Amino acid sequence: xxxxxxxxxxxxxxxxxxxxxxxxxxxxxxxxxxxxxxxxxxxxxxxxxxxxxxxxxxxxxxxxxxxxxxxxxxxxxxxxxxxxxxxxxxxxxxxxxxxxxxxxxxxxxxxxxxxxxxxxxxxxxxxxxxxxxxxxxxxxxxxxxxxxxxxxxxxxxxxxxxxxx
Amino acid sequence: xxxxxxxxxxxxxxxxxxxxxxxxxxxxxxxxxxxxxxxxxxxxxxxxxxxxxxxxxxxxxxxxxxxxxxxxxxxxxxxxxxxxxxxxxxxxxxxxxxxxxxxxxxxxxxxxxxxxxxxxxxxxxxxxxxxxxxxxxxxxxxxxxxxxxxxxxxxxxxxxxxxxxxxxxxxxxxxxxxxxxxxxxxxxxxxxxxxxxxxxxxxxxxxxxxxxxxxxxxxxxxxxxxxxxxxxxxxxxxxxxxxxxxxxxxxxxxxxxxxxxxxxxxxxxxxxxxxxxxxxxxxxxxxxxxxxxxxxxxxxxxxxxxxxxxxxxxxxxxxxxxxxxxxxxxxxxxxxxxxxxxxxxxxxxxxxxxxxxxxxxxxxxxxxxx
Numbered sequence: 001x002x003x004x005x006x007x008x009x010x011x012x013x014x015x016x017x018x019x020x021x022x023x024x025x026x027x028x029x030x031x032x033x034x035x036x037x038x039x040x041x042x043x044x045x046x047x048x049x050x051x052x053x054x055x056x057x058x059x060x061x062x063x064x065x066x067x068x069x070x071x072x073x074x075x076x077x078x079x080x081x082x083x084x085x086x087x088x089x090x091x092x093x094x095x096x097x098x099x100x101x102x103x104x105x106x107x108x109x110x111x112x113x114x115x116x117x118x119x120x121x122x123x124x125x126x127x128x129x130x131x132x133x134x135x136x137x138x139x140x141x142x143x144x145x146x147x148x149x150x151x152x153x154x155x156x157x158x159x160x161x162x163x164x165x
Numbered sequence: 166x167x168x169x170x171x172x173x174x175x176x177x178x179x180x181x182x183x184x185x186x187x188x189x190x191x192x193x194x195x196x197x198x199x200x201x202x203x204x205x206x207x208x209x210x211x212x213x214x215x216x217x218x219x220x221x222x223x224x225x226x227x228x229x230x231x232x233x234x235x236x237x238x239x240x241x242x243x244x245x246x247x248x249x250x251x252x253x254x255x256x257x258x259x260x261x262x263x264x265x266x267x268x269x270x271x272x273x274x275x276x277x278x279x280x281x282x283x284x285x286x287x288x289x290x291x292x293x294x295x296x297x298x299x300x301x302x303x304x305x306x307x308x309x310x311x312x313x314x315x316x317x318x319x320x321x322x323x324x325x326x327x328x329x330x331x332x333x334x335x336x337x338x339x340x341x342x343x344x345x346x347x348x349x350x351x352x353x354x355x356x357x358x359x360x361x362x363x364x365x366x367x368x369x370x371x372x373x374x375x376x377x378x379x380x381x382x383x384x385x386x387x388x389x390x391x392x393x394x395x396x397x398x399x400x401x402x403x404x405x406x407x408x409x410x411x412x413x414x415x416x417x418x419x420x421x422x423x424x425x426x427x428x429x430x431x432x433x434x435x436x437x438x439x440x441x442x443x444x445x446x447x448x449x450x451x452x453x454x455x456x457x458x459x460x461x462x463x464x465x466x467x468x469x470x471x472x473x474x475x476x477x478x479x480x481x482x483x484x485x486x487x488x489x490x491x492x493x494x495x496x497x498x499x500x501x502x503x504x505x506x507x508x509x510x511x512x513x514x515x516x517x518x519x520x521x522x523x524x525x526x527x528x529x530x531x532x533x534x535x
Contacts, residue, residue, distance in 0.1 A: 005399065006399070007398075007399040007400040007403045008223060008301065008305070008398075008399075008400045009300055009301060009302075009400075010240075010300070010301045010302045010303050010305065010308065010400075011223065011305065011307055011308055011398060011400030011401060011404075012400045012403060012404055013302060014302070014304070014308040014311065014312070015308070015311055015400060015401045015404040016404045016407075018311060018312055018315050019311075019315065019373075019377070019404060019405070019408070020408075021315075022315040022318060022319055022373065022377075023369065023370060023373045025319055025323070026318065026319065026322050026323070026369065026372075026373055027369040027373075029319070029322070029323040029326050030319075030322030030323050030325060030326035031322070031326075031368060031369040031372055031373075032326070032369075033326040033327070033329045033330050034322070034325060034326050034329050034348060035348075035352070035365070035368060036329070037329030037330065037333060038329070038345070038348070038349070038352075040333060040334060041333075041334050041335075044334045
């Protein structure tokens with residue numbers, strides 16, 4: 001019991017010296033490098049995690065940008081398609097209208113040309129007929145005037161003819 | 166008694182076999198010791214209490230089993246005679262050892278007696294005829310274990326420290342990997358929450374103390390190597406508590422001393438009571454640390470040895486074998502339980518000592534905030 005309750009002089013001396021020496025040695029050789037290494041590694045891991053986080057955020061931003069661009073492009077494309085279709089329709093309609101007009105115009109022109117030709121032909125025919133009648137008349141005059149009767153007849157017929165006119 | 170099926174399933178497990186083996190070793194060690202004590206004391210029954218204390222106390226040899234033991238160097242300095250250095254087994258037996266300084270030494274039952282004159286054949290313990298002043302600087306069992314643990318720590322942690330230097334920023338490996346969780350535990354669960362921003366300054370001491378107590382406690386649980394009781398020895402815990410006291414006192418700031426010597430917001434009559442209590446507590450806190458650690462570790466050893474002794478006590482020292490066997494079964498089961506608790510205590514006491522030391526340091530360095 002005595003030995004248990006009385007701290008031994010030798011134990012105190014040896015333990016004090018050796019403990020303090022070991023404390024000093026470990027502080028220099030172990031705890032310094034270990035604690036520093038742990039801190040460095042923790043900072044490194046923190047840094048890496050933060051970098052990964054920012055990279056992920058950037059990537060997400062990029063993805064959102066892409067999505068936005070894609071949507072925009074799609075809207076643009078749709079608008080362009082719509083516009084194109086409308087333009088085509090308009091052009092077709094326009095072309096149709098123009099064609100009809102042209103045809104009408106051409107028909108009209110043809111009609112006037114025909115009319116023109118016809119009237120010209122009629123005029124020519126009239127003059128030809130006149131010329132022909134003059135020649136006939138000349139012939140008749142030349143032949144009939146030699147006979148008295150014939151002259152008589154002719155004159156009467158011409159008178160009746162002119163009445164008819 | 167336990168169900169037979171349950172018993173057989175327990176018996177089949179390897180862990181149980183290992184534990185039983187360890188306990189058998191312990192029992193046999195104690196049995197030899199008890200029979201030894203029987204021879205010496207020439208009484209009908211040996212004094213179990215004395216035997217237990219003898220096992221807990223420091224000696225000058227490492228006793229393995231039976232007569233096999235490793236003698237340790239005895240170093241004595243007497244101002245009147247000078248130095249004496251010899252191995253303890255030189256003074257064991259019937260003949261006292263006559264040192265070169267002229268002093269006489271007798272080593273009996275783990276106790277060394279020193280006298281200036283040749284002791285008489287059957288002298289009592291501690292020959293105090295003349296007032297001989299001497300200092301015992303022997304490498305006792307405790308000192309030997311302590312040096313062993315400290316050397317092991319230097320080797321372990323300096324090699325771990327080299328690993329951190331050699332492989333900076335990489336995942337821990339090997340020994341480094343095994344020690345890192347405990348180092349982080351001391352740093353993040355003990356030092357930083359208790360001390361705060363000054364924690365780095367106290368970490369070397371806290372880490373050294375934690376691992377020293379933890380490994381010393383663990384060494385005490387290993388059977389067959391003489392039952393080291395380093396942290397159950399008052400001299401060692403006194404040293405640790407003194408270092409805690411010195412660090413706390415030296416690092417105490419203005420706020421700490423003011424809180425002790427002249428606390429604010431306390432009426433004068435209460436101050437008259439409070440201040441002396443606070444002053445006593447400066448010394449009391451490390452003393453409690455010392456006693457708690459010593460008592461806890463020694464108690465664990467005492468219970469294990471007491472349970473072993475119970476077998477021989479109830480077995481009537483071989484006169485009543487059936488009672489001995491019956492008690493043996495009971496004692497062994499209880500000792501398995503105690504051993505498991507001791508494994509917990511080994512860690513817990515290292516944790517508690519370090520945590521309280523850290524809290525005292527934290528108190529001493531705390532800035533005024535209330």
